[in-house]
Amino acid sequence: MASLTEENYLKLIYHLSGALREEVSTSALAEQTQTKAASVTDMLKKLAEKNLIHYKRYQGVRLTEEGEYMALKVIRRHRLWEVFMVEKLGFRWDEVHPIAEELEHIASDELINRLDAFLNFPVSDPHGDPIPTASGSMPEADYHKLCDTSLNDQVTVMGVSEHASSFLQFLSKAGLVPGSTVQVVEINAFDRSMQIRINGLEPSFISHEVARNILVSPES
Amino acid sequence: MASLTEENYLKLIYHLSGALREEVSTSALAEQTQTKAASVTDMLKKLAEKNLIHYKRYQGVRLTEEGEYMALKVIRRHRLWEVFMVEKLGFRWDEVHPIAEELEHIASDELINRLDAFLNFPVSDPHGDPIPTASGSMPEADYHKLCDTSLNDQVTVMGVSEHASSFLQFLSKAGLVPGSTVQVVEINAFDRSMQIRINGLEPSFISHEVARNILVSPES
DNA sequence: ATAAAATTTTAGACTACCCTAAAAAACTAT
């Protein structure tokens, strides 16, 4: 039984620790939670007490197995609700994150598993992020960044690594959404910007900053 | 911006004040919230401060117009989520109340209005309770109690006034759910128990206690 | 290697919501 605040810390530690499950610093947590480092330290003590994190003073934190399990449950709930809002309620992909931040704390497993079935067991959310399974494992897809795609290669957009709504709205307008086909037409060496052909249409220009935050996989 | 706890108090005051909008006592609130009277007094002061209730010491409380508006929003959210869970996720009507108690505090109007549309603007929840409109008015239906139905009259079950899951499960088993047709076949004067014919089938026996908590309207 | 800078933790305090015990006000019964 973790409180809403505890769940948010676990989720955040999961995200900040990255694929390599590196230690997360107190200051990084303070920045993301919009609180002060002293408050974070208090919470870390509590989470360590509950065996949800490995914590030694001044050493940063990692999730325990139990902590990771709980973080993945929160992330699973978040992403399933996002799918629900986009697929069933007609929200745009750039609108759903803040509401999912609230819905993710409704704890009923029965609710979430029925929702999962209602949505036909989606494997990823509207931004292409994988949805953890009910048993608590995260399906890790090996997408790569659009900016690393070679000239003339054709790829499919699978997701994004930046979720700011302004970025998502830009992508919608450009047609760069999960499922779109992209061919790299030109790469400018000096600023790494690209000309790309989206779904076979006229080439468009995107900056390296944009290309870096688009996840793609090779055409099948 | 009312907190989760404040929302629960407003909803409770609404329910306890009844159709006549009578004053609600501190002790009634303490009993229902599973807290002590002293704690209730603290909260009443805060709600009065925010102009959500009319409160004079020792006099009980009533909702202000603004307080009632907020209570109705919470009740609207609760009942829409109940419809969602039963209609879309396949929950039984006796399972949804505790989960709706959590979902009702997700505040987004956009979410609720889209959910309302997705559900085809239902007018009542799975227990027959009316769903307040987006503008904050409660459609009051003039149902009467099954126990007040005259011998041989035929009526339609519209809802219930008791929501305990054991009661709801009993009704499901008996086929006494909203929409069922009931004809009163016999009334026992000494204990006011009844023989009733449900959907034209063989007569069943129900106690006054059961009949008192079933809401019906005359056959059209 | 050690002084300066940065990070993290401790100490003490605040708010929201809850508590117990005691005081105040309102009912009730004769």
Place this chain on the structure above:
DNA sequence: ATAGTTTTTTAGGGTAGTCTAAAATTTTAT
């Protein structure tokens, strides 16, 4: 109408989660 009972409020205090200020530890730079 007044004494006893019940209800409600006040007073003082506790926990979760936050804060500021100061102390402890680690990192960085020379």
